[in-house]
Amino acid sequence: MPQPFTVTPFPVIGAELRGIRLSEQSDTATRARLNALFVEHAVLVFRDQFLDAPQLLAASAIFGDVFPQHNARFAVPDCPMVHTISNAETMENGQRYIPGEGYHTDHSNDASPPKATMLSAVKLPSRGGDTQFVDMYRAYAGLPEAMKARLDGRRAVHVYQSSHSARKLPQLAEARRALVPDAVLQPLVLTHPESGRRALYLNPIRIEGILGMDDREALPLLNELLDHATQEKYQYRHVWQQGDVVIWDNRCLMHKANGDYDMTEERFLYRLMIKGVPLSH
Ligand code: SIN
Numbered sequence: 001m002p003q004p005f006t007v008t009p010f011p012v013i014g015a016e017l018r019g020i021r022l023s024e025q026s027d028t029a030t031r032a033r034l035n036a037l038f039v040e041h042a043v044l045v046f047r048d049q050f051l052d053a054p055q056l057l058a059a060s061a062i063f064g065d066v067f068p069q070h071n072a073r074f075a076v077p078d079c080p081m082v083h084t085i086s087n088a089e090t091m092e093n094g095q096r097y098i099p100g101e102g103y104h105t106d107h108s109n110d111a112s113p114p115k116a117t118m119l120s121a122v123k124l125p126s127r128g129g130d131t132q133f134v135d136m137y138r139a140y141a142g143l144p145e146a147m148k149a150r151l152d153g154r155r156a157v158h159v160y161q162s163s164h165s166a167r168k169l170p171q172l173a174e175a176r177r178a179l180v181p182d183a184v185l186q187p188l189v190l191t192h193p194e195s196g197r198r199a200l201y202l203n204p205i206r207i208e209g210i211l212g213m214d215d216r217e218a219l220p221l222l223n224e225l226l227d228h229a230t231q232e233k234y235q236y237r238h239v240w241q242q243g244d245v246v247i248w249d250n251r252c253l254m255h256k257a258n259g260d261y262d263m264t265e266e267r268f269l270y271r272l273m274i275k276g277v278p279l280s281h
Contacts, residue, residue, distance in 0.1 A: 003019075003024070005020035006019055009041060013138070013234075014238075015040075015045070016047065017044055017046050022046055022059035042133075043133055045238065046244065046246070049243050049244065049245040051270070052122075053076045053079040066081045067107070067110075069107070069273060070107060072176060073173065074099075081272060082271065085099045085100065085268065086099075087263060096259075096263065100131070100255070101167055102204065103230055105250045108184075108186055108207075109181065110180075110184065111181060115193075115250060117250060117272070117273045117274075118245065118274065119131075119246050119270065120269060121244045121245075122269055122270060123266045125261035126262070129260070129267045130239050131237075134255075135235075136202070138233075138234050139228060150221075151189050154187070154212075155185040155187055156186055156222075157209050158184050159182065159208045164204070167205055169205065186201055188201060189281065190280065192251050193251070199251065202225055210222070230254070251276065
């Protein structure tokens, strides 16, 4: 029997699902419906789940196979395909590290970037720490035709850490460096492999430049596109509730975490990513 649940779409992008229990084995029809909803809404918010790391891993199989994260530093010791997000982390220089700050899409420096990322909330601050998403379909559709023509066929160079990014990532351990490509080319405008819709594909943390374009032209262009894409009219802002599980589509969204809360309070989530396919124009 398919599991009954309600779906409430949000105004810009995303939908809230209530009534389904991700900790229970789902049947084929429920899995197919969830995958269709994922492609349609791009962010799915499952309330009242309270999943630990092995339960999150089991539930993620609804959407595909787990993508191994490039940096293994945050792996859960007895469930290493699941990672942690915690405001107790520090950078190599001892400064606090808030994972996911600044708009980005996940692991775009991989030849086949993860199609989705899934988080399970464990501990939340009493206020703040929201995750913001922007709809890159709408952002693309909202560009002037002349800009669309300028971007057509263009590819960006994505690396582990862009030299232009204000946000710095923790360094990769020596053993992982060989597994991570030096640079990959990704379309600036992609055709979503499942919906067939066109979306802007940006990542200020990973893009080093635009192939065949001088940085004096490319960097202002990338900043202009980022300013355009991150307008409030393209956003869904997720205010976390205890027990939430959220999955989002990295191919048509950018997202960012907010480090705007009282840092004496803990924010702790489990996280994993789902494998994707190579991206194309
Ligand atoms: C992430 O970028 O995956 C983290 C998002 C968050 O912690 O809100």
